[in-house]
Amino acid sequence: MDQIPYAVVKLARDNMRPTGLDYIGHIFKDFTELHGDRRFGDDPAIVGGVAWLGDTPVTVIAIEKGHTAKERSFRNFGAPNPEGYRKALRLMKQAEKFGxxxxxxxxxxxxxxxxxxxxxxxxxxIAENLMEMSTLCVPVVSILVGEGGSGGALALAVADRVWMLENAVYSVISPEGCASILWKDAKQAETAAASLKLTAKDALRFGVIERILPEKDMGKQPFYDRIAAALKTELDALSRDPDLIAKRYARFRGLGAVEESK
Amino acid sequence: MAFLNFLQPKNALEEGGRTAAPIHEDAGEPEKTCPNCHKPIPLSRLWANHLVCPCGYHFRMKARQRIAMAADKGTFRELFSELRSGNPLEFPGYGEKLDTVRSASGEAEAVVCGTAAIGGEACCLFVMEPYFMMGSMGSAVGEKLTRLFEYALEHRLPVVGYAVSGGARMQEGLLSLMQMAKTSAAVKRHSDAGLLYIAVLTDPTTGGVTASFAMEADILLAEPGATIGFAGARVIEQTTRKTLPKEFQKAEFVLQHGFIDSIAPRSGQKALLTRLLRLHKGG
Known part of the structure; x- marks a missing residue:
């Protein structure tokens, strides 16, 4: 039996869920953090760097929310500033350079x-990331692990494969924001959450994501190992694909629901 | 006759004012009050001046009016007018909303696309419609824009676009969010082929449209006083509990912070677009 969508939103927001740094620490080896956008500053809400995935060097970028109150405040609750997105783009361009x-x-x-x-x-x-990621000539896999909040999430998700954890959400607007705009009542967030179709199953049905990752043993090593194995297989296949950019274009090109009428 | 002196203008300025705007000429004509100078302006004069108040305030303009203003007479050929959004999420009330907006605005969707000549220069032109759900971007808007950039790429044409939008259309959920990525990818392909894209940001250009194709032009122009930003000012005020500076997110503020190339008042827009299109053709 499926949970009601607003319950999933609450699960996705739970501060006990693993955050970006937990995934980096358990999935990759020898992570070296690389800071700064070379333009303005370093955004603690986005962590980026280089690491090993098995025997493959990769660039890893993660939005970090933090667990404790102190961490969360330092990480700006995982709400990136422009310098965070620019740091991410800088690191992606670096990844492209080194293949x-x-x-x-x-x-x-x-x-x-x-x-x-x-x-x-x-x-x-955000606009620049969307544009530049669309032609990045190395494989990109993005995983939504908690909240996928609108343009701020999409700015790291113009990828060849987009995956979602079972209880992650991905939405154009928060249910609270939607309810207060449409019905002038943030308390109707539950209705809005259901109407927005923001669960992983919905995203899969609309073709917005390729895969739902189960949350069994979440936070334990087997959970991370499963993700690591899936990433290895996928990146291996993508790395051998000569039509990567054309396929990425086609992936997003096909999204939408349009009617033709006279 | 000294007692008639009070009928004489006291100074040149007053005299100038009276000759320039005789009070009786427009009596009985419908007027609009300018939100900036608070003076009533006869509609005929507003129309003759591309909906710009003598004080410089730029009124909101319908897409078709803009096309008539920017494109050379009789050159606009509309493309993809058959495309319209469905209701993929079966979002409550959205179907009815679309019906109402369609009959009220006379448009099928929030953007009008086509080819045109501007000052004799061939280009692709898109103009967003503020009177259609405030130019919000759903699947159809994204699809029309993507097809326009693909068409421009195929025919090696520059793109001129007028943006006005409240952002992504939330009633289409994730699919409207995806239009940001889709349009951006199409802009990138067009750009990588060495082709020119000029965007004119008009009041308001916000949210997911600012965070995608509107900000991705080679040359970014904005109308005076236009609100240009990502997050809504009211939301920022509520979140930060700070009073925002008066000029916050206005075109002049955005220019000062380095995110647009120039402010282009409506009166000189066509000449400016023509000049830029010609220069890039010659280059």
């Missing part, structure tokens, strides 16, 4: 909503 695949872990309620973020071009930073 290594990119793995992204996404968990954000959305891009940071603030004065500084607007002054530094939040919209432009």
């Amino acid at each position: 290594r695949p990119v793995v992204c872990f996404i968990d954000t309620s959305g891009a940071c909503c603030g004065i500084g973020a607007e002054e530094r071009g939040q919209g432009q930073a």
Whole structure:
């Protein structure tokens, strides 16, 4: 029996869930963090660097929410600023230069909503990522592990494969935001969550993701090992694909529901 | 006759004002009050001036009016007008909303696409419709824009686009979010082929449209006073509990922070677009 969508939203937001750094620590070896966007600063909400996945060097980028109150505040609750997205793009371009695949872990309620973020071009930073990722010539796999909040999540998800954990959500707007705009009542978030079709099953049905990862043993090593194995197989296949960019274009090109009428 | 002196203009400015705007000429004509200078402006004068108040305030403009303003007379050929959004999520009330908006706006979707000549220069043109769910981007808007960039690539044409949008259309959920990636990929292909894309950001250009194709042009112009941003000002105010600066997210603010190339008042837009299109053709 499926849970009601708003219960899934709550699960996706639970601060006991593994965060970006947990995945990095358990799936990869010898992670070296690389900081900064070389333009303005270093955004703690996005962690990036290089590591080994088995015997393959990879670039790993993860949105980090933190677990404790102190961590969460330091990580800005996983709401990246423009410099975070620009750091991510810098690291992806670096991955392209050295021919290594990119793995992204996404968990954000959305891009940071603030004065500084607007002054530094939040919209432009996300737009540039969408554009540049569409032609990155190395394989990219993005995994939504918790919240997939709108453009702030998509900015790391223009990938060859997008996967979601069983109880992750992916949505154009938060259920609360949707309810307050449409019905002037944030309390109707439960209805909005159901209407937005934001669960992993919905995303799979719409062709927005390729795979749902089960959450059995979540947080324990077997859970991470399963993800590592899936990533290895997938990256191996993608690395041998000569039509990577054309297929990535086709992947997004086909999304949407349009009617033709006279 | 000194007692008639009060009928004489006191200074040149007053006289100038009276000659420039005789009060009786437009009596009885419908007027609109300008939200900036709070003066009533006769509609005929507003229309003759591309919906710009004498004080410089740019009123919102329908897509078809913009096309008439920007494209050379009789050159606009509409493309992909048969495309429209469905209701893929069966989102409550969305189907009815679309019906209402379609009959009220006279448009089938929130963007009008086609080919045109601007100052004799052939180009692809898209103009978003503020009176269709505030130019929000759903599947059909994304599909029309993607097809337009693909068409422009195939025919090696520049793209000129007028953006106005509240962002992604939430009633289409994830599929509307995906239009951001889809349109961006199409812009990238067009750009990688060495072709020009000029965007004019008009009031308001926000959310998922700012965070995708609207900000991806080679040359970014904006109308004076237009709100351009990612997050909504009210949301930022509520989240940060800070009072926002008066000019926050206005075109002038965005220019100052380095995210647009120039502010283009409506009166000179066509000449500017023509000049830029010609220069890139020659280059």
